[in-house]
Amino acid sequence: MVKKRTCIFISGQGTNLKNLISRSRDNSFPIKISLIISNNKKAYGLNYAKKYKIPHIIINSKKRNYENKILINLSKYNISFICLAGYMKIISNKLVNTYKKKIINIHPSLLPKFKGLNIYSRILKNREIKSGCTVHYVNEKLDDGCKITQKTFFINLQDNEQTLQKKTQKLEHKAFPEAIIKIFRKS
Numbered sequence: 810m811v812k813k814r815t816c817i818f819i820s821g822q823g824t825n826l827k828n829l830i831s832r833s834r835d836n837s838f839p840i841k842i843s844l845i846i847s848n849n850k851k852a853y854g855l856n857y858a859k860k861y862k863i864p865h866i867i868i869n870s871k872k873r874n875y876e877n878k879i880l881i882n883l884s885k886y887n888i889s890f891i892c893l894a895g896y897m898k899i900i901s902n903k904l905v906n907t908y909k910k911k912i913i914n915i916h917p918s919l920l921p922k923f924k925g926l927n928i929y930s931r932i933l934k935n936r937e938i939k940s941g942c943t944v945h946y947v948n949e950k951l952d953d954g955c956k957i958t959q960k961t962f963f964i965n966l967q968d969n970e971q972t973l974q975k976k977t978q979k980l981e982h983k984a985f986p987e988a989i990i991k992i993f994r995k996s
């Protein structure tokens with residue numbers, strides 16, 4: 810099996826990155842993580858890039874044209890698939906169109922509910938009875954593209970932002986690899 814050369818975009822903790830690195834070491838998993846891009850030089854997730862000796866690039870998203878640097882590196886590393894794993898920047902239409910249907914994102918809510926930021930506090934404020942995570946294709950609109958996988962759990966009265974995050978991330982670590990397997994099983 811020829812694995813798809815994949816770039817993971819991160820900004821923070823990188824628990825999804827860590828999980829995907831571990832899954833991708835399995836020969837039957839469809840992707841090889843060939844590059845990691847972070848817009849945050851202090852992202853904890855970069856430690857996994859170092860530990861597993863995966864090429865990684867830090868981009869300064871405050872600079873104009875920073876996306877050109879991204880596009881140049883995606884091409885240099887022959888990347889054919891992109892996973893946004895806690896990447897806190899909106900990507901441009903140019904990048905979306907260059908990698909049409911080849912970029913997926915993980916989001917900590919049951920989309921189309923709760924797009925954007927501060928998800929857990931909004932979910933609690935809205936007294937939702939369930940929540941979960943969604944893996945979806947990325948299009949030009951925020952948290953909007955076609956759904957690939959969604960996982961759900963019920964919210965307890967005792968839940969707070971921390972417990973919601975913990976429960977959501979536990980599901981994310983199942984949903985992201987499952988979505989990737991689903992995509993490449995089809996193609």
Ligand code: GRF
Pocket residue numbers: 819820821822823824825826854894895896915916917942978981
């Ligand atoms: C995840 O909850 C993801 O849904 C959201 O950002 C978080 C990233 O977590 N987009 P991590 O960096 O993978 O730990």
